[in-house]
Amino acid sequence: MKKYKYNAINLYGKKFEGTFLAESEKDLRQQLAKQNLFLVSARVDTDKSPNPFFSLTGKVSVNELSSFCRQFSIMITSGTSIVDSLAILKGQAYSAYLKKILERVHEDVKAGKLLSEAMEKHKRVFPNFFRSMVRVGEISGAIDKVLVAVADYFETDTKMRAKTKSALIYPCVLIIMAIGIIVLMVAFIIPTFRDALESLEVEMPALTLALYDISDYFRQRWKQIVLVLIAVVFLFFVFVRTKKGRYLWDKFKFYFPYAGNVIKNNVTARFCRAFSLLIGSGMDIVDAMDEVCIVFGNAYVATQFKKAADDVRQGMTLTLALQSYKLFPTMLVQMVSVGEQTGELESVLSRSCSFFENQAERAVSSLTSVIQPVILCIIGASVGILFYAVYSPLLQVMNTLGA
Numbered sequence: 001m002k003k004y005k006y007n008a009i010n011l012y013g014k015k016f017e018g019t020f021l022a023e024s025e026k027d028l029r030q031q032l033a034k035q036n037l038f039l040v041s042a043r044v045d046t047d048k049s050p051n052p053f054f055s056l057t058g059k060v061s062v063n064e065l066s067s068f069c070r071q072f073s074i075m076i077t078s079g080t081s082i083v084d085s086l087a088i089l090k091g092q093a094y095s096a097y098l099k100k101i102l103e104r105v106h107e108d109v110k111a112g113k114l115l116s117e118a119m120e121k122h123k124r125v126f127p128n129f130f131r132s133m134v135r136v137g138e139i140s141g142a143i144d145k146v147l148v149a150v151a152d153y154f155e156t157d158t159k160m161r162a163k164t165k166s167a168l169i170y171p172c173v174l175i176i177m178a179i180g181i182i183v184l185m186v187a188f189i190i191p192t193f194r195d196a197l198e199s200l201e202v203e204m205p206a207l208t209l210a211l212y213d214i215s216d217y218f219r220q221r222w223k224q225i226v227l228v229l230i231a232v233v234f235l236f237f238v239f240v241r242t243k244k245g246r247y248l249w250d251k252f253k254f255y256f257p258y259a260g261n262v263i264k265n266n267v268t269a270r271f272c273r274a275f276s277l278l279i280g281s282g283m284d285i286v287d288a289m290d291e292v293c294i295v296f297g298n299a300y301v302a303t304q305f306k307k308a309a310d311d312v313r314q315g316m317t318l319t320l321a322l323q324s325y326k327l328f329p330t331m332l333v334q335m336v337s338v339g340e341q342t343g344e345l346e347s348v349l350s351r352s353c354s355f356f357e358n359q360a361e362r363a364v365s366s367l368t369s370v371i372q373p374v375i376l377c378i379i380g381a382s383v384g385i386l387f388y389a390v391y392s393p394l395l396q397v398m399n400t401l402g403a
Helices: 025-033 062-077 082-089 096-110 115-120 128-140 143-198 206-241 243-255 259-280 285-295 299-313 318-325 330-342 345-402
Strands: 002-009 015-022 038-044
Touching: 002 025, 015 025, 025 038, 062 082, 062 096, 062 143, 082 096, 096 115, 115 128, 128 143, 128 259, 128 285, 143 206, 143 259, 143 345, 206 243, 206 345, 243 259, 243 299, 259 285, 259 330, 259 345, 285 299, 299 318, 318 330, 330 345
Parallel strands: none
Antiparallel strands: 002 015, 002 038
16 A cells, blocks of 8 residues: 545535545545545655755754643643644644644544654654653553643753753853953964064063064964964864764763763753653663663763663663662652652652752852853963964163163
């Protein structure tokens, strides 16, 4: 059986379009004729996910997924079937790319596939974690509750990301200012003073001569310097997009002082919320460990956590596995131990989410409180050295004239 996308008209000339499973185009024509429809054109649907090339980002935003989950759950709770819910949702005010994806999902579900199977074809849009939760919801018969839980997870994670980014904006601005001031001094201010001082035939200090050489080198080779910097940045981004590069970069960030605390607490908060959702929905612990890796956002943590999942699969307790790889704070491991012993692991983790989210915010505040004075000191020291190098010859001239 092939899936055809067709255009047809009825006896009154009204146009219809849709998809239909048929053995051949002749069979399609006959099937439509039984419904008093006359085939105009048809083509075999490749059943591939729409090309994201013309979308703005090539993917669907978390906010869109959250909105989709919440609206979907409301419709199912009100008694609307999954097929009818998708038919309504694909006409909502989503991005054009998501609308096309929902059309494909709706067609597949209408043809008899499970929702999770229909979403499996569109991995770029629906992450592994999302698809796993939908599959669990279908098995448990509580897909409406699962969708609400996923929407809550996406919204909370988005807020946490936004707070982290906003806290790091000021340090980034300071870094840009520092670079801008140094470039301005070296490229424009130092050459101006140099021309004025050379006419006075003053003996230049060693620091001033060194800055003159740096200024000359920068002005003569600034194009090459810019090209080298662009090449270095480009190669770095290419490197971190490789599997090995992403792993090494994420490992470096995870153990870097102060920044590592931010990443560790963010990863812990995401683990608590996602893992509690999975096991609370009825998923086995080992399967939940396999699926939760997608939410970490850190290749090093995901790789190590998969090893912990293998240990649990071989009979080790979750507490011992987490202790072995030291990916999470000791407090979380203790909470997991209590949850395993009492049989309340899901509730223990769900109650821990807010605590570790607060810890993540504090870690960001601690990082910015360290970065800001360090950058200000660097700016002050750089400007002080530059001004000393520029004005020390002027002081010599003034002392000579005073003598």
